[in-house]
Amino acid sequence: MTKVGEELYGSGLRYSRIYTSPLVRAVQTAEILAATALAFDGPLEVQRALSTEEGTTAEALAPLEAAEDDAVIVMVTHMPKVGVLASHLGRLASAPGFRTGAACLIALEGGMGRVEWMLDPSSLERRRP
Secondary structure, three states: OHHHHHHHHHOOOOOOEEEEOOOHHHHHHHHHHHHHOOOOOOOEEEOHHHOOOOOOHHHHHHHHHOOOOOOOEEEEOOOOHHHHHHHHHHOOOOOOOOOOOOEEEEEEEOOEEEEEEEEOOOOOOEEOO
16 A cells, blocks of 8 residues: 555645545555655544445545545545445446555546546556546
8 A cells, every 4th residue: 555655646646635434444544645645734534434334425425525626635445335436426337346455536627527547556557447
């Protein structure tokens, strides 16, 4: 996860906020992402709706409603919820598969989402779903 975090930071992403599921592994992942983003000083918050057992898609995405237009929000969650969130935000016909440690950049403009890329954690290569 450290290599993924370093790749994201090295690509110029500067996180505004990090939201994470309360499960221990997700919190640890979020902490690694915060640590590898050298300039990160935003909040790292636990959101129960990001766990697989709790919350609806709308509840999981609620923090995005208050985000500034240029905010870069990181959400750390689990399969299958991450696939549901990505397909909903990116308006995909089906949920993409996520390997452990994968990242996905979704741009939101005018209420419409577009999947820019997915980052494979083993090769650190970006691809379109």
